[in-house]
Amino acid sequence: MSAMPPFLAACRRQPVAHTPIWIMRQAGRYLPEYRAVRSKVGFTELTRSAELACEVTLQPIRRFALDASIIFSDIMVPIEGMGVALEYAPGPVIGEPIRTMAQVDALRTLEPERDVPFVMEAIKLTRAGLPAHVPLIGFAGSPFTLFSYLVAGKPSKEFSVPRAFAQAEPEISARLMEKLADAMIVYLRAQAKAGAQALMLFESWGGLLGPHDYKRIALPPVKRIFNGLKDVGVPLIYFANNCGGSLEHIATLDVDVVGLDWRTSLAAARRTLGSGKAIQGNLDPAQLFAAPDVLKSRVDEVLADAGPGPGHIFNLGHGIWPETDPDAVARLVDYVHEKTSR
């Protein structure tokens, strides 16, 4: 059994005392204490205040026996740092959507300590406030996901504007994603330097691409990022949302952990990704609304799909919904620990 915290051991595919669990968006609106903070400050203000970001990051850790913490922030925070005007309504709305090479060239090179110092400050404060056995995760958005928001200009159901743009303007698109990749490398390195013990990249919208386009469009800038983080020495996690059809390409990435959404069978993912990668996921957030006994059987399904081998981090397959009962989360966390204690 590893002396490391279970989350970090599982990232390295080492044996663990129990399957570690954390929950995407665990600091969020389903918690009354989070809503209490948000009733006083706006979302942007919350991301820019190291003290408040630290406070809401710690809230779920105080309440549940979670095995990891993830810094409260938003994937668009470094984009604002690159000089892009945006607001949350509640999804990101971009002042001037990016459509030309001139706009891409005009994007400022991100210097995290100058442009988004509050993120690193929040990481330092949070690390100091966390129990030793709860590692802190830093994160960023994938280039294709950031590209989708920047080109669309506003959240959209199908993101048809950026998807059409990627087809019509492949050179501008590739250059923009390359620039975003370089920014995310320095951003994630700065988070690790500030105390993040794992780094996660959210491919929220890569699942909008078919497998060939995923390989052509979304994958190269992700490869660039993970190659640029190789020497950092902390586990690297890639959350591939709705990318089940592209797993053979994801298998070529040099990452420690692949996060899977709830539509992708963990058993199928294990087969395609091979034994060299840990997996993270993937209970459907909807299943937290099932009766307690049914929820347990759904957890059993996820654990059975993940298999008995090392290298599974339990999580939801997507962010937790604001309507979720916190008591269901408590039951989930406790049951995963109870069921997997070795």
Added chain:
Amino acid sequence: MSAMPPFLAACRRQPVAHTPIWIMRQAGRYLPEYRAVRSKVGFTELTRSAELACEVTLQPIRRFALDASIIFSDIMVPIEGMGVALEYAPGPVIGEPIRTMAQVDALRTLEPERDVPFVMEAIKLTRAGLPAHVPLIGFAGSPFTLFSYLVAGKPSKEFSVPRAFAQAEPEISARLMEKLADAMIVYLRAQAKAGAQALMLFESWGGLLGPHDYKRIALPPVKRIFNGLKDVGVPLIYFANNCGGSLEHIATLDVDVVGLDWRTSLAAARRTLGSGKAIQGNLDPAQLFAAPDVLKSRVDEVLADAGPGPGHIFNLGHGIWPETDPDAVARLVDYVHEKTSR
């Protein structure tokens, strides 16, 4: 080579002179002649007028060398016929979302000739107006898809309300979907009787379920429908949107054709579905925005994934977008024919 129209021959996995192609939502807003009709009548009025529904159904057939026609209608039309008040804004908004067993019990049994006679009338008119080599497809929504709209009450990005409801209230959910299945059986039978030469079921939202839940929740009422249509004698098509992770369950359905979205590799689908089913799809609608030569190479990819064997119907992997250039559609249709002529 079959004497049947290529579309019907491909549904039966028989050799064809060229790979047949039609396009989901081919009668739609990307066509100026469709927008001209819609500038005069609302969407509901259009679905209720047999003459106008026939007219917009024929529009793309006049313009392109398409191999099949699909009757213009909406999956919610028979739901209105069952006594549910709704309007399109533009997605369906339900007067009183269904949340109780009493509401399920109160749903009227659909009698197509009484409740939605204009659909059968439109099919008769359209069949009479179509060239002999262009078969006419009738369609309905899958029970889980209709359930999602009925419980949500309005279109939503994640459909979290019906997804949570399906977990929290499995009995009400199953009863509602069973009732919807029975209604869709009589509805589709009536369409075939009126002249529809193939019947298609749209599983637009089944991809919101993980594979285990797909099998538990969405699949049983679909099985019920296809079993109830066995003796009709026309090809049965199941469009499984974003259900790539559930293909092993879809393989158990007794259907002639499985339609695949653009995220699901046709090659992988062929492997999982076996040689007993034809496949339909799956060019990304976004790829119609690529330069003409690039579009050709994307078509080549789809054809290569489908493989050289019989039983492929070319289509987009989702409905065509309103912003699409009709000239790109003409190039697509002609290129598929040219490339696959035997």
